[in-house]
Amino acid sequence: MNTTIEKDMIPATHRAPRRIDWAKVGSYAFLVIIALIYLGPLLMLVNTSFKSLGDFFRDPIGLPATLSFENFTTAWSQANFPRYLVNSFLYTVIATAIFVVTSLFVAFPVSRGYVRGGKIILTLYVIALFLPPALIPQFQLILNLGLYNSRIGYILLFLVNPIGIIILTNYMKSIPRELDESAAMDGCGYLRFLVQIVLPLIRPSVATIIVLHAIGIWNELILATIYLTSEWLYPVTRGLIVFEGVYGSNWPALAAAVLMLTLPMVVLFIFLQRYIIAGLTEGSVKG
Numbered sequence: 576m577n578t579t580i581e582k583d584m585i586p587a588t589h590r591a592p593r594r595i596d597w598a599k600v601g602s603y604a605f606l607v608i609i610a611l612i613y614l615g616p617l618l619m620l621v622n623t624s625f626k627s628l629g630d631f632f633r634d635p636i637g638l639p640a641t642l643s644f645e646n647f648t649t650a651w652s653q654a655n656f657p658r659y660l661v662n663s664f665l666y667t668v669i670a671t672a673i674f675v676v677t678s679l680f681v682a683f684p685v686s687r688g689y690v691r692g693g694k695i696i697l698t699l700y701v702i703a704l705f706l707p708p709a710l711i712p713q714f715q716l717i718l719n720l721g722l723y724n725s726r727i728g729y730i731l732l733f734l735v736n737p738i739g740i741i742i743l744t745n746y747m748k749s750i751p752r753e754l755d756e757s758a759a760m761d762g763c764g765y766l767r768f769l770v771q772i773v774l775p776l777i778r779p780s781v782a783t784i785i786v787l788h789a790i791g792i793w794n795e796l797i798l799a800t801i802y803l804t805s806e807w808l809y810p811v812t813r814g815l816i817v818f819e820g821v822y823g824s825n826w827p828a829l830a831a832a833v834l835m836l837t838l839p840m841v842v843l844f845i846f847l848q849r850y851i852i853a854g855l856t857e858g859s860v861k862g
Contacts, residue, residue, distance in 0.1 A: 815832055
């Protein structure tokens, strides 16, 4: 108490100057540089999308003289973007929903050891992460099933994802086994137990795999190029290639199209971001 009073009585001119924590300053400077590297292209994209074509050619990196929304109108009406967005929305929502449900029913018995060779199954999923995609056998299977150039065939390509099973399995290991026994004693069925008890407890991991899987489907271009030949079935990424071929010299309109392609996944991430970190960190340390 006295020491504090004595320090307060010392004039500010006689106090020792605070030492600058150069390590903290360097850390913040490094984070700012990394943030600019990541945000720079996005800000450039937004800036270009609001420019007219004349403003862009006069000053490609400068701020727009006037905000022009004509680029978004061009991309929306003249490039069939509504149809492409609807196709991507259908592919993403249906495939992600089926993937989450099937992953839940696979991950729970594996995490609990209710099936023989559960550890081997999980190990195989981990190995599958490092294997290249089997495009040729996959193509032959879709072709022989008569599902080439169809929505069903394209959706089937996204129903399996090893990272989702791994995250769910490791996260479920953090749930006490006593819940299983209590539910069984109360007469709770298996399906009801998974939906009403397990699913609310693993919301962070479910949100994580939803975002990862949905972004992967939404941004997919190679499979859309291989398996879809009808323009009516194109997702938005494939439609963007068509748009680029027609309006390749109109960079502001192309930037507006890319911005519209990115926006839905940004909105999804904003709504689920609070669960994502918890799902990844919890799933990474359990095993």
